[in-house]
Amino acid sequence: MMNRKKINNLFSITICLLCLAELLLILSSWLISSAFPDSSVRSLLGSEGVRWLLGHSAVNLRRSSLVWLLLAAISYGVYTKSGINRCITDLLKSRKLHYRERLSLFLAATELLFAVIVMLLLTCVPHAILLSVSGDLFPSSFSQSIVPMACMLLLLIGTTSGIVLGTFKSALQWTDAMTYGLRKFSPVILLYIFGIQLVCTIHFVFFM
Incomplete structure (x- = not known):
């Protein structure tokens, strides 16, 4: 419990620091652009900066990494709540497994x-459809789909298990497991949202 509380406190402090860094960046961009008008630094308090802040707040979050994070959270919740992780642990510790546990492991495998x-078959055969035009794996349709496919596979394994x-006796229990994963990942999602916003803001101010 104490470790969990310390982790939550660390996430809270980190998010507060990211917000503070965003505010300092807004102020410093205005000061630097005012003191050195010939510099390439863009002011976030100027007309262009305000338009960018308001117009790109959602665009900055519209990335594949956020979708991957949400999919990972959902699949983690179903995998954890299904009980298949306990079966794997018992198997590794050579404990006796019941019929349902053996069947779930067989289906998962x-x-x-x-x-x-x-x-x-989709990547290694000649003219595989998930390869790029040049025949490479990275970047290709395979590299773009590997994370979502892994999450979907984990979701499928957790669901069938x-x-x-018998841990999912109704659709409600199944969807509750999904929301459990989202709750567990919620600090990471918050950290991502504030972190990517700061990164995009730094890129706009100094590198665009």
Whole structure:
């Protein structure tokens, strides 16, 4: 409990520091651009800066990384609440598994193997459709889809395991597991939102 509280406090302090850094950047950009009008520094309090701040607040967040983070949170919640993680732990510790636990592990292994085979067929055969025009894996459709596909696979494994193990007896329990993951990841999501906004602001002020 204390470790969890310390982590939450650390996230809170970090988010406050990011907000403070954003405010200092707004003020310093105005001071630098006023003191050195010939510099390439853009003022966030000028007409261009205000338009950028208001017009790009949502654009800055519209990135694949945020979608990946949300998908990871949802799949983590379903995987954790399904109980398959406990089955894997018991298997590694050579503990006796019940029939439902063995069946869930078998289905999880089958789904994982099937996903690997499909991805190999889509990337390793001649003229594979997930390769780039030049035949490379990075960048390609494969590199753009690997994180969402991994999250979807984890979501599928968690869902089937939860049904087999009896932890997901209704659609409500399944969706509750998704929201559990979002709750667990909420500090990271907040940190991402404030952090990416600061990064984009720095890029606008000094490098655009």
